[in-house]
Amino acid sequence: MIRDITIGQYYPVxxxxxxxDPRVKLSATMLYLVSLFVxxxxxxxxxxxxxxxxxxxxxxxxxxxxxxxxxxxxxLLIITLLFNIFLTKQGTxxxxxxxxxIYDEGLITAALMGLRLxxxxxxxxxxxxxxxxxxxxxxxEKGLRGLKVIHVPVHEIAMMMSIALRFIPILVEETDKIMxxxxxxxxxxxxxxLLQRVKALIPLLVPLIVSAFRRASDLAMAMEARCYHGGEGxxxxxxxxxxKLDYVGxxxxxxxxxxxxxxxxxxxxx
Amino acid sequence: xxxxRRNLKECMVLDHVNYVYGAGTAYEKHALQxxxxxxxxxxxxxxxxxxxxxxxxxxxxLNGLLQPTSGHIYYKxxxxxxxxxxxxxxxSHVGLVFQYPEHQLFETTVVKDVxxxxxxxxxxxxxxxxxxxxxxxxxxxSEELYDASPFELSGGQKRRVAIAGVLAMRxxxxxxxxxxxxxxxxxxDEILDRIAEIHAEGNRTVILVSxxxxxxxxxxxxLIVMNKGNVFADGSPREVFELYRELEEIGxxxxxxxYLSERLREAGVALAxxxxxxxxxxxxxxxDWKGGSR
Ligand SMILES: Nc1ncnc2c1ncn2[C@@H]1O[C@H](COP(=O)(O)OP(=O)(O)OP(=O)(O)O)[C@@H](O)[C@H]1O
Ligand SMILES: [Mg+2]
Numbered sequence: 001m002i003r004d005i006t007i008g009q010y011y012p013v014x015x016x017x018x019x020x021d022p023r024v025k026l027s028a029t030m031l032y033l034v035s036l037f038v039x040x041x042x043x044x045x046x047x048x049x050x051x052x053x054x055x056x057x058x059x060x061x062x063x064x065x066x067x068x069x070x071x072x073x074x075x076l077l078i079i080t081l082l083f084n085i086f087l088t089k090q091g092t093x094x095x096x097x098x099x100x101x102i103y104d105e106g107l108i109t110a111a112l113m114g115l116r117l118x119x120x121x122x123x124x125x126x127x128x129x130x131x132x133x134x135x136x137x138x139x140x141e142k143g144l145r146g147l148k149v150i151h152v153p154v155h156e157i158a159m160m161m162s163i164a165l166r167f168i169p170i171l172v173e174e175t176d177k178i179m180x181x182x183x184x185x186x187x188x189x190x191x192x193x194l195l196q197r198v199k200a201l202i203p204l205l206v207p208l209i210v211s212a213f214r215r216a217s218d219l220a221m222a223m224e225a226r227c228y229h230g231g232e233g234x235x236x237x238x239x240x241x242x243x244k245l246d247y248v249g250x251x252x253x254x255x256x257x258x259x260x261x262x263x264x265x266x267x268x269x270x
Numbered sequence: 271x272x273x274x275r276r277n278l279k280e281c282m283v284l285d286h287v288n289y290v291y292g293a294g295t296a297y298e299k300h301a302l303q304x305x306x307x308x309x310x311x312x313x314x315x316x317x318x319x320x321x322x323x324x325x326x327x328x329x330x331x332l333n334g335l336l337q338p339t340s341g342h343i344y345y346k347x348x349x350x351x352x353x354x355x356x357x358x359x360x361x362s363h364v365g366l367v368f369q370y371p372e373h374q375l376f377e378t379t380v381v382k383d384v385x386x387x388x389x390x391x392x393x394x395x396x397x398x399x400x401x402x403x404x405x406x407x408x409x410x411x412s413e414e415l416y417d418a419s420p421f422e423l424s425g426g427q428k429r430r431v432a433i434a435g436v437l438a439m440r441x442x443x444x445x446x447x448x449x450x451x452x453x454x455x456x457x458x459d460e461i462l463d464r465i466a467e468i469h470a471e472g473n474r475t476v477i478l479v480s481x482x483x484x485x486x487x488x489x490x491x492x493l494i495v496m497n498k499g500n501v502f503a504d505g506s507p508r509e510v511f512e513l514y515r516e517l518e519e520i521g522x523x524x525x526x527x528x529y530l531s532e533r534l535r536e537a538g539v540a541l542a543x544x545x546x547x548x549x550x551x552x553x554x555x556x557x558d559w560k561g562g563s564r
Contacts, residue, residue, distance in 0.1 A: 012296055065295055180335045181374040184366040185435060186358060186390025203386065206376035210421070 009169055011129040017059040018130045021242055022139025024249040029127045031253060035260050036116050036123070043263040045115065051256050052123055061129045069125045070118065077117055084110035128165065137162035141231070142240050155231025163219070171212060178207045279347045282309040282332060282364075282443065282475075287341035289327055301327040303499040305341070309443070314469050315477045316486030316507070319496030320521035325479045326369065328496065329445045332477075333357075333364040362391045365441030369448050371432030375420040380411065380431050383420050387439040398438075405438035406431070409464055426457040433461070437468070444468070445477040450485070462489060483525045487511065487546040495522065507546045527551045 017025070036048055056063060070077075084106060091105030128136070141158040148154050179189060182203045189200055289302040301324045309315060309332075319325050330336040331343055334350050334357040343350050350360055365387075368374065377383035381402055388398040406416065409430040415423065420431055433449060446465065450458040462478075466489050469476045480486050486493055486507065493510040495503040497520045503510050511517070514524035524546070531545045531554065540558055545551035 062295065177368065178374055180330065181368045181371065182386075183335060184333055184361055184368070185374075185387035185439070186361055187386075188358065188390070203374075203376045207374050211373055 010132050011061045013060045015060040020249050021240060021246040022131050022135040023143045024246050025127050025131055026139050026143055028253050029124055032123045036119055039260050039264055041263055043266060044260055047259050048119055052119055055126055059130050066122055070121055073121055077114055081110045081114050084113050133162040133165040138240055174211055175208055178204055280311045283344040285342045287338045290339045301499050313475050314491045316490030316493045317477055317479045318486055323496040324499045325496050326447055333361045333366050362439050363441055364443040365436040365439050367433050367436045367446045372428035379417050380420050381416045384435045384438050387435055401438040405434040408437055409434045426453055443475045447479045487525045511546050
């Protein structure tokens with residue numbers, strides 16, 4: 001149930017993708033997400049699917065596990081599909097009732113849009129499945145350190161992000177615990193009318209928020225006790241260095257991008 | 271054994287219960303392995319085990335919060351995994367106090383928070399109020415605090431309020447997961463004494479999960495020892511603590527006085543048996559002394 005939220009969680013296995021430098025994975029994810037929205041034509045979809053499929057296969061994260069990560073965005077997905085189906089007014093009309101009209105173009109746009117969303121979620125969750133929050137922070141910090149020149153607090157941003165990521169599983173676990181504790185006192189989260197259900201959330205949300213604040217202040221205290229004082233003068237125990245695998249990674253990424261851009265110029269597949 | 275003679279219609283029966291966390295993922299964990307137990311009426315059971323041995327997982331099965339991956343659990347002869355079985359009602363008969371229960375407080379006043387359970391049972395307001403006051407009295411919360419916000423209380427007081435929240439449901443099985451974790455010795459003794467009193471009133475089974483051998487030896491009439499998802503030992507405190515060498519191997523130990531009496535016997539003091547509590551040691555020593563001086 002609540003534990004199905006797998007976004008942002010690390011999946012501990014050993015694979016070439018896990019071993020890649022986080023900077024490679026960060027740039028790959030960014031570029032992949034951008035590529036999803038720039039290409040046009042069916043060949044682009046084929047390439048995007050193939051690329052992510054190969055990465056998933058290489059990462060050794062079970063496909064089932066990744067699909068479970070889609071559940072939380074299911075609602076968004078459905079809404080997007082419905083909007084596209086009912087609001088597109090091009091092509092030939094297939095069916096109509098009351099004020100709704102369904103056109104063939106609408107169906108196609110909806111399907112492609114849904115596909116893009118799914119790829120987007122899979123692509124970005126693959127990164128968090130294969131990269132620990134620590135690696136992610138290091139990668140982000142080092143990859144963006146150029147921005148320090150224009151006074152962007154790179155270290156602080158990276159630290160906040162990694163803490164936020166680290167807190168997702170903790171809060172999920174906490175939610176599960178509190179839910180169980182309240183169910184043990186007869187709380188019912190699953191049935192009733194809408195208003196009742198919203199009311200039923202109070203015994204869950206209040207302790208959850210209280211505990212989030214408690215944890216945040218504990219963490220701040222612990223960081224201070226260990227002399228954390230921001231990024232100034234901080235060195236790494238395991239500094240990031242590119243290895244051979246990482247250059248291969250960049251090459252593959254470049255190849256993918258080349259193909260995607262190239263595919264946009266293939267006219268007959270539009 | 272005694273268990274067979276007990277009326278199973280009054281017991282909680284666990285039949286070949288297995289539980290696996292995260293089946294099919296890298297996090298897979300076989301947390302309970304073929305557990306068979308009969309938890310009888312009026313027993314005071316101490317559930318002990320090294321951290322991660324499956325104690326919390328086990329007790330969450332008893333009120334249907336977790337469903338066994340395989341196996342069955344029967345409450346008074348009914349399979350609680352059955353579709354038509356009313357879980358909500360079960361939870362009013364099997365009260366479960368979680369580890370650090372004070373983290374689940376949410377209401378604006380102490381009284382309202384304790385009333386949450388009985389209200390969910392659908393009891394009339396008068397009955398709810400009566401139970402709330404009785405429960406708060408039982409755990410020793412004084413009347414000035416009834417209208418205080420639960421978040422203003424001290425740690426020990428919060429813990430008591432949370433326990434009262436389950437007591438107010440008047441469960442026949444009262445299960446407490448380390449109710450004394452993080453309390454000072456005085457607070458610990460007070461809470462345990464209250465629980466013992468509640469048990470002494472009769473008609474209640476108490477299951478106390480604890481890391482303290484002294485505590486379970488003092489209060490429990492039966493000990494169940496868990497190790498790596500299995501029941502390692504099950505018997506009276508004396509029987510279980512006789513196995514102290516085996517217990518040490520799985521990261522547990524017998525109470526200090528058991529070791530002391532063992533040493534005394536080695537040194538030639540003719541104690542009749544090893545003691546498990548201080549009071550018992552005192553009696554044994556006095557008996558020996560009287561016998562010897564005669
Ligand atoms: N929600 C969960 N998801 C996955 N694994 C879990 C979960 N809860 C517990 N486990 C695992 O199951 C095993 C048993 O855990 P459990 O909490 O029952 O132990 P315990 O005996 O209560 O320990 P403690 O004395 O520390 O409270 C542990 O190895 C733990 O890592
Ligand atoms: Mg536990």
